[in-house]
Amino acid sequence: xxxxxxxxxYVADLANLELTPEERTRxxxxxxxxxxxxxxxxxxxxxxVPPMAQVSDxxxxxxxxxxxxxxxxxxxxxxxxxxxxxxxxxxxxxxxGAFFKVPKVIER
Amino acid sequence: xDLNSLTVASTVNAIRERQMTATALAEDFYRRIExxxxxxxxxxxxxxxxxxxAATKVDALAAKGDPLPPLAGLPMAIKDVMVTRxxxxxxxSKILENYIPPYDCTAVARLEAAGVxxxxxxxxxxxxxxxxxxxxxxxxxxxxxxxxxxxxGSSGGSAAAVAAGFAVASLGSDTxxxxxxxxxxxxxxxxxxxxxxxxxxxxxxxxxxLDHIGPFTRTVKxxxxxxxxxxxxxxxxxxxxxxxxxxxxxxxxxxxxGMKIGVPKEYFTEGMDxxxxxxxxxxxxxxxxxxxxxxxxxxxxxxxxxIPSYYLVATAEASSNLARxxxxxxxxxxxxxxxxxxxxxxSRDEGFGPEVxxxxxxxxxxxxxxxxxxxxxxAQKVRTLLTRDFEEAFAEVDAIITPTSPTPAFxxxxxxxxxxxxxxxxxxxxxxxxxxxxxMSIPCGNSREGLPIGMQIMAQHFDESTLxxxxxxxxQARAA
Numbered sequence: 001x002x003x004x005x006x007x008x009x010y011v012a013d014l015a016n017l018e019l020t021p022e023e024r025t026r027x028x029x030x031x032x033x034x035x036x037x038x039x040x041x042x043x044x045x046x047x048x049v050p051p052m053a054q055v056s057d058x059x060x061x062x063x064x065x066x067x068x069x070x071x072x073x074x075x076x077x078x079x080x081x082x083x084x085x086x087x088x089x090x091x092x093x094x095x096x097g098a099f100f101k102v103p104k105v106i107e108r
Numbered sequence: 109x110d111l112n113s114l115t116v117a118s119t120v121n122a123i124r125e126r127q128m129t130a131t132a133l134a135e136d137f138y139r140r141i142e143x144x145x146x147x148x149x150x151x152x153x154x155x156x157x158x159x160x161x162a163a164t165k166v167d168a169l170a171a172k173g174d175p176l177p178p179l180a181g182l183p184m185a186i187k188d189v190m191v192t193r194x195x196x197x198x199x200x201s202k203i204l205e206n207y208i209p210p211y212d213c214t215a216v217a218r219l220e221a222a223g224v225x226x227x228x229x230x231x232x233x234x235x236x237x238x239x240x241x242x243x244x245x246x247x248x249x250x251x252x253x254x255x256x257x258x259x260x261g262s263s264g265g266s267a268a269a270v271a272a273g274f275a276v277a278s279l280g281s282d283t284x285x286x287x288x289x290x291x292x293x294x295x296x297x298x299x300x301x302x303x304x305x306x307x308x309x310x311x312x313x314x315x316x317x318l319d320h321i322g323p324f325t326r327t328v329k330x331x332x333x334x335x336x337x338x339x340x341x342x343x344x345x346x347x348x349x350x351x352x353x354x355x356x357x358x359x360x361x362x363x364x365x366g367m368k369i370g371v372p373k374e375y376f377t378e379g380m381d382x383x384x385x386x387x388x389x390x391x392x393x394x395x396x397x398x399x400x401x402x403x404x405x406x407x408x409x410x411x412x413x414x415i416p417s418y419y420l421v422a423t424a425e426a427s428s429n430l431a432r433x434x435x436x437x438x439x440x441x442x443x444x445x446x447x448x449x450x451x452x453x454x455s456r457d458e459g460f461g462p463e464v465x466x467x468x469x470x471x472x473x474x475x476x477x478x479x480x481x482x483x484x485x486x487a488q489k490v491r492t493l494l495t496r497d498f499e500e501a502f503a504e505v506d507a508i509i510t511p512t513s514p515t516p517a518f519x520x521x522x523x524x525x526x527x528x529x530x531x532x533x534x535x536x537x538x539x540x541x542x543x544x545x546x547x548m549s550i551p552c553g554n555s556r557e558g559l560p561i562g563m564q565i566m567a568q569h570f571d572e573s574t575l576x577x578x579x580x581x582x583x584q585a586r587a588a
Contacts, residue, residue, distance in 0.1 A: 003473070007473070008469070010476075011469055011472050011473045011476065012469065014472050014476060015427060015431075015456075015468050015469060015472040016431070016434070016449075016452045016453050016456055017453060017456050017457050017460075017465060017468065017469070018450075018453035018454050018456075018457045019457060019465070020457075023457075023462075023465070026462075027465070027466065027469055030466055030527055031466075031469060031470060031473065033527075033528055034419065034470060034527065034528060034531075035470075035473075037415075037416060037528055038416040038419060038420060038483070039416075040412075040413065040416055041413055041416050041417065041420075041486050041487065041490055042486070043413075044410070044413060044490060044493065046486060046489035046490065046493070049489040049492050049493060050489070050492055051485055051488035051489050051491070051492065052488050052489075052491040052492040052495060053317065053488055054317050054347070055303045055304070055317060055543070055544030055569075070346075072341075072350040073346040073347075073350075075343060083210060083211075084210075087210040088210065088437075090208065090210065091206075091207055091208060091437065091438035091439070092437060092438065093435060093436075093438075093439075093440075093441035094441070100436055100437050102436055102448055102451060103445060103446055103447050103448050103450070103451050104447065104448065105447075105448045
């Protein structure tokens with residue numbers, strides 16, 4: 001699967017990265033080189049093999065099934081400690097003391 | 109006071125016995141850091157106020173004769189991907205150059221509650237993406253054993269700090285090998301615990317199903333002592349396992365006679381560095397001859413597919429995790445933006461380095477409509493196949509020993525222009541991350557040029573005890 005310049009622009013758009021023209025050229029080369037290497041996964045027959053998203057899906061609780069397996073990770077839906085507003089805004093690039101301020105949203 | 113020979117146990121004992129004060133020790137380390145870290149660049153931020161406050165507290169308890177917490181006065185360094193309340197945390201990136209976290213990483217909080225004196229935050233590859241620490245936005249780290257060479261990555265600063273005598277121990281993180289490989293390159297012990305053994309709360313996320321926190325130490329016993337403090341269920345991390353934490357240090361002397369060590373042929377490939385092969389094979393033979401272990405040849409047939417699988421899973425997860433760096437609530441915001449969209453795109457392009465952008469692009473591509481099945485889903489299926497390899501192996505053996513890295517430390521600049529060549533440096537470490545098993549790198553010799561070589565021991569999920577027992581037995585056999 002060869003990546004084209006159009007693909008690079010499309011993916012950069014999805015990833016919200018504004019690449020410079022030099023970056024785009026370099027990216028085209030690098031992505032193609034990596035994807036060519038990664039293509040060897042197709043040597044393997046994975047029909048009927050379940051995908052593995054998360055290691056801890058297999059931990060300890062083998063007797064339980066489905067959501068019961070993750071009971072230990074649940075807590076009661078109760079309000080706990082919240083981050084103090086001043087602390088939450090302390091790193092804000094721009095703020096009015098109550099909200100984070102950002103440039104206007106333009107309808108595309 | 110030889111700062112280079114202190115261990116966790118000897119430091120804690122000396123402070124408890126009042127042979128030295130925590131304050132004097134911290135000051136000794138800072139003097140050494142100030143004199144010598146200019147050449148190494150292990151640290152990004154020093155936390156003198158916090159360190160001396162912690163040391164003072166320990167000394168006050170000791171003066172009164174009160175019982176001390178288990179690691180009282182221990183000077184440690186923390187990789188800058190773990191947040192520290194009120195103390196700048198950068199993840200090695202310009203996008204977080206001035207970020208001051210409002211909370212502590214659980215692992216750090218547990219160490220500080222145990223009396224650890226945190227000396228500072230260490231340099232690393234940006235967002236933990238790299239195998240040499242050359243991707244740090246703040247400049248590389250030099251290997252204390254040979255300053256023309258890399259310390260490994262991404263936890264290069266933390267490994268170098270211990271190797272250079274700037275801390276007794278340190279914390280790093282490992283997603284594809286970032287604790288074990290730098291441990292191997294710098295000649296120290298590096299432990300990656302089982303996935304979920306240590307909470308990831310406060311670890312700046314790279315790949316959520318692959319990230320681990322673990323210690324760098326001088327001895328295997330030190331790693332066992334530290335794991336005992338940081339391990340255990342944390343309600344703030346839903347992926348932290350609800351599995352009891354054994355007394356690792358107490359079990360470490362249990363004999364390993366009769367333990368079966370699996371040696372997988374796929375990790376002793378043609379073209380690998382001959383000195384690495386010899387050093388690791390000799391180490392395995394030493395365990396057989398002196399410690400009574402049985403060596404069993406095994407096969408992990410899907411090993412050649414681990415790197416491609418890793419670079420799809422990890423980058424896909426990273427593209428999602430790094431979406432939060434948008435200039436809105438914290439971090440760099442581009443001054444050159446007048447619309448929201450420009451703000452997102454320019455802040456990210458200005459703040460991220462080239463390797464981070466490369467991985468975000470690769471991950472986004474692998475997840476995009478039309479490619480998800482061929483790439484991300486395929487990689488996840490291969491992850492299952494790799495896990496089966498290990499399950500079958502562990503039905504026959506108790507532990508698996510391999511080289512940690514195909515080569516000793518390479519020269520600074522040697523691999524920066526070829527991303528793929530850099531990725532292949534992780535070839536022996538990525539499988540453990542994908543499968544979730546624990547792995548530890550232990551120094552097992554030097555090359556003719558004096559460069560450290562590490563061997564990697566892997567064990568079953570939550571069987572860190574086996575790692576510690578075997579590692580400790582090896583250290584004893586080697587010293588005998």
